[in-house]
Amino acid sequence: MxxxxxxxxxxxxxxxxxxxxxxxxxxxxxxxxxxxxxxxxxxxxxxxxxxxxxxxxxxxxxxxxxxxxxxxxxxxxxxxxxxxxxxxxxxxxxxxxxxxxFHGPRPAAPAAATERLDLAELVPVLREEWRESLPQAEEGVVEGLAARAAARPAGADLVEFHAVRAPDGQVAARADLYVHEGVAQIENVYTGERHRGRGFARTLLTALLAATAGAELTFLVADADDWPREFYGRLGFVPVGHTHAFLRT
Structure with missing residues (x-):
């Protein structure tokens, strides 16, 4: 580990x-x-x-x-x-x-379980998420937080933005996938509030784990005190270490 x-x-x-x-x-x-x-x-x-x-x-x-x-x-x-x-x-x-x-058996994802979003499709989704998360934020702050996704493709050989849609066509859950030199990171996993508890995140993560079957290591980073870490554990992720963040605003 x-x-x-x-x-x-x-x-x-x-x-x-x-x-x-x-x-x-x-x-x-x-x-x-x-x-x-x-x-x-x-x-x-x-x-x-x-x-x-x-x-x-x-x-x-x-x-x-x-x-x-x-x-x-x-x-x-x-x-x-x-x-x-x-x-x-x-x-x-x-x-x-x-x-x-990830230490579990690789799942088999159903065909078309997720779709890839390009930046033009992703940024409006991010804008709505930030408006939901920060209702008091000024529009310029929301725009900047959404637009910063444009910098991510420079970070790895493969950077993709994956999503699962609800039956009404809205993006219900989405996540980033970064792959570089045999290592894959799943990052920025998010499910909209009105779509939580309906299995969309499980569908998304299952598809991403199937997609990274060739990676030597697949990992993610979770808040140690928040419930998603238990969800990731049920999918086959195991803790290998802890890091710390110190923030002053």
């Missing part, structure tokens, strides 16, 4: 570097920056795995100056635990994520 964790984190690091217009070193890691999407936490953050909290906090203030957030992702579990007191004192909220690798 240690090797799976190492490969998964290496994939995440390389994906972030490849899609970022600006990558700069920071103590114990690197920062990724994209001025096109200043409201995007994912596109403007520090990723570290070693070091002391003081220099990392200072680097976050320096590299993310002028933004409305500070996000530091710590990809070593022990280091993340050690960072908690200093980051908490500095006003950061803490979240633990679990890296999960």
């Amino acid at each position: 240690a090797d799976e964790l190492s490969r998964a984190l290496g994939f995440v690091h390389d994906f972030a570097r490849r899609k970022a217009p600006v990558v700069t070193p920071v103590p114990g890691g690197f920062a990724v920056l994209d001025e096109r999407y200043p409201m995007s936490h994912d596109d403007n953050r520090l990723i570290v795995w070693s070091g002391a909290p003081g220099p990392v906090l200072a680097a976050a203030d320096e590299r993310l100056a002028g933004l409305g957030h500070r996000l530091v992702c710590v990809d070593d579990d022990r280091q993340g635990q050690e960072f908690r007191p200093a980051f908490g004192a500095a006003g950061y909220q803490h979240e633990t994520n679990v890296v999960m690798a």
Whole structure:
């Protein structure tokens, strides 16, 4: 499992570097920056795995100056635990994520279980999701959060956006699929509120697991304290390690 964790984190690091217009070193890691999407936490953050909290906090203030957030992702579990007191004192909220690798038998997906969305089809779906999630957000914020999907294809050799539709034709569930050098990541899994509990996410994940049957490793990252991790476990994903995120807004 240690090797799976190492490969998964290496994939995440390389994906972030490849899609970022600006990558700069920071103590114990690197920062990724994209001025096109200043409201995007994912596109403007520090990723570290070693070091002391003081220099990392200072680097976050320096590299993310002028933004409305500070996000530091710590990809070593022990280091993340050690960072908690200093980051908490500095006003950061803490979240633990679990890296999960697929260990189950590969399912056989029915034909046309999902469809691929191009960016022109995906962005309007994302706009509606962000309006639902952030009803008080200004339109410019919603537009930026939806438009940032355009940066993802630079992150891996294969980047696809998959969806399952409800009988009325609306996108009920969707997810990203990234594949690079034998490793596959399933990311940004989302089911609209009115479509939850109807099996759409299971159909989607089953199809993606069938599609990645040739991968040496298929993984995803889930919130350690949220219910989807149990759903992923029932599909055959097992925890291989934990990472930490510190956010101040």
